[in-house]
Structures are given as C-alpha cells and as structure tokens.
Amino acid sequence: MTPAYTGRFAPSPTGPLHAGSLVAALASWLDARAHGGRWLVRIEDVDRPRCVPGADETLLQQLAACGLVSDEVPLWQSRRHDRYQRALDDLVALGMAYPCACSRSDIAEALAARGRSRPRHGELVYPGTCREGLHGRPARAWRFRLPPASRVAWTDRRLGPQAQDVAAEVGDFVLRRADGLYAYQLAVVVDDADQGITHVVRGEDLADNTPRQILLQRALGLPTPVYLHTPLVLAADGQKLSKQNGAAPLDLRDPLAALQQAGRVLGLPSRIGDAPTALGDWLQHAVHAWRAAWPARGPTIGA
Numbered sequence: 001m002t003p004a005y006t007g008r009f010a011p012s013p014t015g016p017l018h019a020g021s022l023v024a025a026l027a028s029w030l031d032a033r034a035h036g037g038r039w040l041v042r043i044e045d046v047d048r049p050r051c052v053p054g055a056d057e058t059l060l061q062q063l064a065a066c067g068l069v070s071d072e073v074p075l076w077q078s079r080r081h082d083r084y085q086r087a088l089d090d091l092v093a094l095g096m097a098y099p100c101a102c103s104r105s106d107i108a109e110a111l112a113a114r115g116r117s118r119p120r121h122g123e124l125v126y127p128g129t130c131r132e133g134l135h136g137r138p139a140r141a142w143r144f145r146l147p148p149a150s151r152v153a154w155t156d157r158r159l160g161p162q163a164q165d166v167a168a169e170v171g172d173f174v175l176r177r178a179d180g181l182y183a184y185q186l187a188v189v190v191d192d193a194d195q196g197i198t199h200v201v202r203g204e205d206l207a208d209n210t211p212r213q214i215l216l217q218r219a220l221g222l223p224t225p226v227y228l229h230t231p232l233v234l235a236a237d238g239q240k241l242s243k244q245n246g247a248a249p250l251d252l253r254d255p256l257a258a259l260q261q262a263g264r265v266l267g268l269p270s271r272i273g274d275a276p277t278a279l280g281d282w283l284q285h286a287v288h289a290w291r292a293a294w295p296a297r298g299p300t301i302g303a
C-alpha cells in the first residue's frame with residue numbers, strides 16, 4: 001500500500017548544512033513525522049560543476065548528528081541520468097520538448113530587438129526563437145514547450161494562494177542544458193514522482209519554481225504534491241543565508257542548539273516541552289508543536 005504521506009529533504013551538495021538549510025531539513029522531517037509519514041533524503045547532485053566533492057557525505061553526517069535520518073537509502077541524482085533522458089524522450093514524443101540553438105547572448109539580442117530585456121532573477125525570459133525549428137543551427141539545449149494556458153495557480157500551505165503566468169515570467173524553460181546536464185526542474189519532478197513524494201516542504205526561495213514543476217507534472221501525467229515553503233534565514237546583507245554570503249557550517253558540537261534555532265525560525269515556541277536536553281526528546285516535542293502550528297491540509301491546486 002502506498003503510504004499516505006511521503007516527504008523529502010533534497011539538498012544540493014554544494015557545501016555543508018548551515019543554519020538556513022537546516023530549517024528546510026527540520027521542517028520537512030517534522031511535517032513527515034507529524035503526519036505519521038516517511039521522510040526521504042535525496043542528494044541533488046545533478047549539477048555536477050556546482051557540487052563539492054564529499055559534501056554529500058558531510059550533509060548526511062550532519063543530518064544524522066541532528067537525529068534526522070532518511071527512512072530509505074538516499075537517492076543520488078547523478079545516478080539517474082537514464083531516467084531523466086526517458087522523461088525527456090516522453091516529452092519529445094508528446095511534442096512538448098524541442099531542441100534549442102540559442103546561446104545566452106542570442107536570447108538577450110532577441111529580447112532587446114523586441115524591447116524586452118529585463119532579466120528575472122538574472123534569467124532571461126526565453127522569447128521562443130527555436131519553437132518552430134532550428135533553421136539549420138546546431139542544437140544546444142532542450143526546452144519545454146509551454147502549453148497555451150500556462151498560468152498556474154496553486155496554494156502553498158504557508159504562503160497561501162499563488163499564481164504565475166509561466167509564459168510571461170519564464171518562457172519555454174530548459175530541460176537539458178547545453179553542457180548536456182539535465183535541468184533541476186526536470187530531475188526534481190521525475191524524482192518526486194518516482195519516490196512517491198506526496199508533500200514537498202522546502203525553502204521559500206524555491207517557491208517560484210513550483211509553477212514550472214506543476215506544468216511538467218501535468219505534461220508527464222504525474223501527481224502534484226502538496227507544497228509548503230519555509231521561511232528563509234537571512235544573512236546580514238538581507239539576502240538568503242548561503243555559503244556565498246558567509247553561512248558557517250553547522251556547529252555539531254551542539255546539534256540541539258542548532259535545532260532549537262531552526263525551530264524558532266519555523267515559529268515553534270522557544271521552549272518546547274520541559275526544557276528537554278536529549279535530542280530525541282526535543283524532536284518528539286517539536287513534532288507536537290509542529291502539528292499544532294501546521295495542521296494537515298489536503299492538495300489545493302487550482303487551474
């Protein structure tokens with residue numbers, strides 16, 4: 001029988017766990033336990049050039065030191081290229097993926113010619129140059145052909161009703177990059193489905209990827225999980241805390257203190273239980289506090 005709830009934490013091994021990434025790890029674990037569900041860890045190392053050798057093992061050790069252990073053997077994306085290619089082949093067969101010859105500067109020029117050059121999060125909205133064919137230019141990447149109705153509305157358990165017109169905000173997005181690597185959007189959708197993920201709990205910086213992922217799920221006939229995007233830990237510069245702006249790796253001499261700090265970011269009471277000093281006790285109390293703060297809700301996907 002398929003369990004009613006399967007959640008996951010899906011870190012990219014670009015560095016060790018820090019105060020920001022622990023928030024998503026803890027939230028996804030608490031939500032799984034609060035639902036009596038499974039919690040899986042997936043190592044998202046599909047973007048090999050960004051990965052740091054050994055960071056995957058470090059992440060798993062750090063999670064274990066915090067009492068967060070995957071209910072199944074973790075999945076490594078770098079071992080699943082054949083699966084991603086099959087999904088891409090399926091989309092090609094459906095007419096929903098096409099090869100693209102455009103470099104970044106080609107895209108910038110095409111946008112400038114239309115008077116539209118504003119990048120979004122540093123990404124350019126793809127103007128659809130190769131939609132109707134390559135016209136003799138060599139293929140570099142593969143893109144998703146957005147369906148005519150590409151406005152996606154969905155409800156996040158924390159952020160509430162959300163909507164994005166993917167054609168206007170993103171355009172036909174990349175599924176396989178010019179360097180041959182599969183894009184995060186494709187890998188995450190295939191993996192969430194193959195692992196039977198019913199609930200995605202992850203950082204708010206990923207929220208605006210959700211509409212692209214919902215469109216891919218629909219195209220591939222895959223179920224859409226329920227989403228909850230957690231608050232971000234901000235660095236002194238106001239940006240999301242990350243390795244790039246100085247996030248220190250978690251100090252595992254005191255994992256309980258790190259968990260308590262993550263719990264505060266998640267809005268859990270600062271004193272949980274009767275000041276438990278054992279990690280396992282704190283986690284158990286935190287599950288109850290989480291259940292009170294985030295009651296279970298069903299899927300709420302609109303069109």
Ligand code: GLU
Nearest residue numbers: 010011012044188202206
């Ligand atoms: N690998 C992504 C990250 O570390 C998370 C992807 C996801 O949870 O969907 O930012």
